[in-house]
Amino acid sequence: MIVHLRGEVDLASAPQLRRGVYELIDQGHQRIAIDLTDVDFMDSTGLGVLIGALKRLRESDGSLVLAGIKPAVSRVFEITGLDRIFTIHGSLAEIGVASGGGS
Amino acid sequence: MPVTSEDQFSLEFTSEPDFISTARLFAGAAARYYGCDEDAVQDVKIAVSEACTNAVKAHDNALISTPVRVLVRPSGDRVEFKVVDAGGGFQHEGNGGGRPVDAEALLESGIGLQIIQALFPDTEVAPNSEGGTTVRFSVQRAG
Numbered sequence: 001m002i003v004h005l006r007g008e009v010d011l012a013s014a015p016q017l018r019r020g021v022y023e024l025i026d027q028g029h030q031r032i033a034i035d036l037t038d039v040d041f042m043d044s045t046g047l048g049v050l051i052g053a054l055k056r057l058r059e060s061d062g063s064l065v066l067a068g069i070k071p072a073v074s075r076v077f078e079i080t081g082l083d084r085i086f087t088i089h090g091s092l093a094e095i096g097v098a099s100g101g102g103s
Numbered sequence: 104m105p106v107t108s109e110d111q112f113s114l115e116f117t118s119e120p121d122f123i124s125t126a127r128l129f130a131g132a133a134a135r136y137y138g139c140d141e142d143a144v145q146d147v148k149i150a151v152s153e154a155c156t157n158a159v160k161a162h163d164n165a166l167i168s169t170p171v172r173v174l175v176r177p178s179g180d181r182v183e184f185k186v187v188d189a190g191g192g193f194q195h196e197g198n199g200g201g202r203p204v205d206a207e208a209l210l211e212s213g214i215g216l217q218i219i220q221a222l223f224p225d226t227e228v229a230p231n232s233e234g235g236t237t238v239r240f241s242v243q244r245a246g
Contacts, residue, residue, distance in 0.1 A: 041152070
């Protein structure tokens with residue numbers, strides 16, 4: 001399942017992201033790829049949601065892949081060391097996933 | 104450093120998550136105004152977002168609705184940013200900055216401050232006269 005995110009992820013929008021991703025997990029999706037190509041900003045609130053999703057997916061032997069992280073967003077992954085925790089790809093095409101669809 | 108009042112910017116915003124993006128835009132614009140380079144502008148936006156997130160949460164926890172303030176002023180070859188809340192102080196788990204943080208700790212609060220400290224080593228967090236917390240940091244203006 002591919003999730004396309006758009007805009008900025010902060011305290012205001014993180015709950016929506018959490019709901020959306022957790023709903024997919026609850027529906028039984030085990031392999032989730034989040035395309036961050038159109039995300040211009042993310043702070044620790046967004047990272048917290050992604051960490052939570054990663055934990056839940058790993059508990060059920062699932063996987064979470066992130067792709068298309070912009071430099072402005074990658075900064076916060078590097079500072080927190082999360083660039084070593086997540087599986088991160090340059091783009092969805094890089095992992096052989098066709099773009100389009102998702103939510 | 105002598106600073107005149109017209110050299111300063113301030114933003115006061117209702118303590119709601121929806122306004123944190125406005126605070127980021129404001130801080131980024133102020134950093135650009137004072138000649139910070141684009142990398143510094145992005146770092147300022149992250150730090151102000153984290154500080155405002157802590158502030159809004161602190162106000163929420165303290166059940167108060169007073170505004171959060173973001174203050175910007177030049178100080179020599181640097182620009183100083185302050186985020187001022189009245190929220191009774193938030194948990195203070197700074198590690199001195201620079202060190203990658205434990206990923207699990209992301210699920211706890213306190214990570215925001217560690218990010219600010221990693222971005223700006225001169226970050227100071229102190230109680231203020233309004234019963235809340237002031238986060239202060241400064242950034243180099245481009246030569």
